[in-house]
Amino acid sequence: MTTENYVSELRWTLSDIATIARRNILTLVRIPTSLVFAIIQPIMFVLLFRYVFSGSINIPAGTYVNYLIPGILVQTTIFGAVGTAIGLAEDLQRGLIERFRALPMARSAVLAGRTISDVLRNIMIVVVITGVGFAVGFRPHGGFFPYIEACLLMLLFAYCLSWGFAFIGLAAPNSETAQAMTFPLIFPLTFASSIFVAINNMPGWLQVFARNQPVSQAANAVRALMLGYPVGNSVWVTLLWAAGALILLAPLATRRYRQAA
Amino acid sequence: MTDFAVECDNIVRTFRVGEVRALDGVSLRVPKGQVFGLLGPNGSGKTTMVRILSTILKPNSGTAKVMGFDVVKDAESVRKTIGMAGQYATVDENLTGFENIVMIGRLTHLTKKVARRRANELLEQFGLTDAGNRSVKTYSGGMRRRLDLGASLVSQPPLLFLDEPTTGLDPQSRQDLWGVIEQLIEGGTTVLLTTQYLEEADRLASQLVVLDHGKIIAEGTPPELKAQxxxxxxxxxxxxxxxxxxxxxxxxxxxxxxxxxxxxxxxxxxxxxxxxxxxxxxxxxxxxxxxxxxxxxxxxxxxxxxxxxxxxxxxxxxxxxxxxxxxxxx
Missing domain, CATH: 3.30.70.940 (NusG, N-terminal domain)
Incomplete structure (x- = not known):
């Protein structure tokens, strides 16, 4: 193939990804209820932990609201990946993916377009939750740029993880099952972590898991960046987890896409 | 260049590790410029055949060429020459009719301008101009099928697969859709039509094969089959x-x-x-x-x-x- 052909192919691949991502965003905007609930759910978490549980949760230092909001942001971006699974399962169920597979479009575009549009949705939710956080007393002292850095880190982390959820979406027989299949994965990862509570208060056996699992690392890194604490290795470890997840899960999902029908 | 739009030999496709033989040695020659009907009941293998010819599924054995391109080795070229409208009317409910056609056009690598122009032309051709800017959710079954058909024609493919185009439609919508398909045929598009409605095959197809349990059990023109x-x-x-x-x-x-x-x-x-x-x-x-x-x-x-x-x-x-x-x- 000539260089010109490669350039043209790359251009169409990007165009295909943009077309699919645009279509997903339009879908999201057209069903306002799903968007509203995607935002309401994390707000409920903020209010629940800020006002109901905060008095009963011991954290090592600082106020609980400052501990909580970076955690909730990480949790919310990961929960966004459930939408990735549901969206793909729905497209598959409705026969849209079948139609796409008979088109001369890039094979990677359906998955890339889906995961990218879900990042855009996550960005919007991060902005909203940051606002809600400030309203309930969140005062990060890490500075503006580390805050942005923290947001980029968790969006990247969630993006890489979402390829695993894309695989689930393609493997599930329908969208309801896809959603149910994500829970056994997402609950231990987000709740047995440093997102809401200090790991030191967990039973010993659980601490081993909670301390070492990727979501805790991401939560620690994001929290340290936002609050201006020393980050230690957490940023690097999070990036490594993200890269590992992408390298392992993206080919898995892509392979599944080729087979799915 | 071959005179056949579709040539396939001894296509075998099984599901669930050989348990179900959906296609059991099917050979077909579909001449260009006519409507070729694959007739058979549910589960006879019609849809599997179309999915193989449209590169969605790979055959276990046998060879198939669409417009001269091998469906396995040269799938990309096949996808560029075909249009597909399916029985499940695979259009996106949350988009408008216009957006649906433009999306398929863009994914078939038409420029934005051409995709939009084609969308307007097709909406008009299929009597959907007024509904073009409405969400597909509000469309009736017949309108969805027409949109599906329109979207499959956006790149003016020389070969069109129509997989049970009227299954589940009420009689009036079915008559309407037949009229639309007849117009297409006059325009010279080669059509491979699958149907379980004999009336539909009789009305639209000039050449027929009858499939049952993954095998061809008869072939000929509708009058020839009747003469049997x-x-x-x-x-x-x-x-x-x-x-x-x-x-x-x-x-x-x-x-x-x-x-x-x-x-x-x-x-x-x-x-x-x-x-x-x-x-x-x-x-x-x-x-x-x-x-x-x-x-x-x-x-x-x-x-x-x-x-x-x-x-x-x-x-x-x-x-x-x-x-x-x-x-x-x-």
């Missing part, structure tokens, strides 16, 4: 189911083809209609059974299918039931 039967169908309607059974036994020997009983109506395919009818009446009279009605008609493709497979196209199908009841009245 006797020239006339004799339908005898009795007053009760019991009489129909007795009557059926009495007249069975008048035809060398299997007889078909539907409710209290018995149907035979025969070569000489009037003479056989007279003989049937004599025998029934002699047995003192009462005849409620008698009709002679040309065989339909329903009869063809029945005589080839021993079963009707789709048991309990509303349209088939409707056409059968008309027959017994006539």
């Amino acid at each position: 039967l006797g020239t006339t169908v004799l339908a005898l309607t009795f007053e009760s189911l019991e009489d129909a059974q007795k009557g059926g036994d009495i007249v069975k020997s008048l035809s060398d083809k299997p007889i078909h009983t539907e409710g209290s109506t018995v149907e035979l395919t025969v070569d000489s209609g009037p003479a056989t009818a007279a003989e049937a009446i004599r025998r029934i009279d002699a047995a003192t059974i009462k005849l409620k009605g008698l009709a002679l008609r040309e065989p339909s493709l329903d009869d063809v299918f029945l005589s080839l497979t021993g079963h009707t196209t789709e048991v309990g199908d509303v349209n088939l039931a409707a056409s059968t009841s008309q027959v017994s009245k006539g």
Whole structure:
């Protein structure tokens, strides 16, 4: 193939990804209820932990609201990946993916377009939750740029993880099952972590898991960046987890896409 | 360059590790510029065939070429030359009709400008201009099928796969869609049509193969297939189911083809209609059974299918039931 052909192919691949991502965003905007609930759910978490549980949760230092909001942001971006699974399962169920597979479009575009549009949705939710956080007393002292850095880190982390959820979406027989299949994965990862509570208060056996699992690392890194604490290795470890997840899960999902029908 | 839009040899495709042989050695030659019908009941392998030819599925064995391109080795080229409209009307409910066609156009690598122009043309062609900016959610079943068909034509493909285009549509929408498809055919598009409706195959297709359990059991033009039967169908309607059974036994020997009983109506395919009818009446009279009605008609493709497979196209199908009841009245 000539260089010109490669350039043209790359251009169409990007165009295909943009077309699919645009279509997903339009879908999201057209069903306002799903968007509203995607935002309401994390707000409920903020209010629940800020006002109901905060008095009963011991954290090592600082106020609980400052501990909580970076955690909730990480949790919310990961929960966004459930939408990735549901969206793909729905497209598959409705026969849209079948139609796409008979088109001369890039094979990677359906998955890339889906995961990218879900990042855009996550960005919007991060902005909203940051606002809600400030309203309930969140005062990060890490500075503006580390805050942005923290947001980029968790969006990247969630993006890489979402390829695993894309695989689930393609493997599930329908969208309801896809959603149910994500829970056994997402609950231990987000709740047995440093997102809401200090790991030191967990039973010993659980601490081993909670301390070492990727979501805790991401939560620690994001929290340290936002609050201006020393980050230690957490940023690097999070990036490594993200890269590992992408390298392992993206080919898995892509392979599944080729087979799915 | 080949004269065939589709050439395939000995296609075998199994599902669930060989348990189900969806296609069991199918060979096809679809000439360019005509409507070729794949006729068969649910589960006969029609859709599997279309999915293989449209590169969605790979065959286990056998070769298939679409417009001269191998569906496995040169799938990309095949995808560029085909359009596909499916039985499930795979359009995106949350987009408008216009957006749907533009999306498919963009994904077939038309420029934005061309995709939009084609979308407007197709919406007009399929009578959807007024609905073009409405969410597909608000469309009726017939409108969705028309949009699906429109979207599949956005890149003006020389070959179009129509997989059960009217399954599940009400009779009026079905008539409308047939009209639309007939216009396409006049425009010279080659169409591979799958259907379980014999009436549809008879009306649209110039060449037919009949599939049953993944095998081709007959091929030819609709008149040729009809000619494989006797020239006339004799339908005898009795007053009760019991009489129909007795009557059926009495007249069975008048035809060398299997007889078909539907409710209290018995149907035979025969070569000489009037003479056989007279003989049937004599025998029934002699047995003192009462005849409620008698009709002679040309065989339909329903009869063809029945005589080839021993079963009707789709048991309990509303349209088939409707056409059968008309027959017994006539």
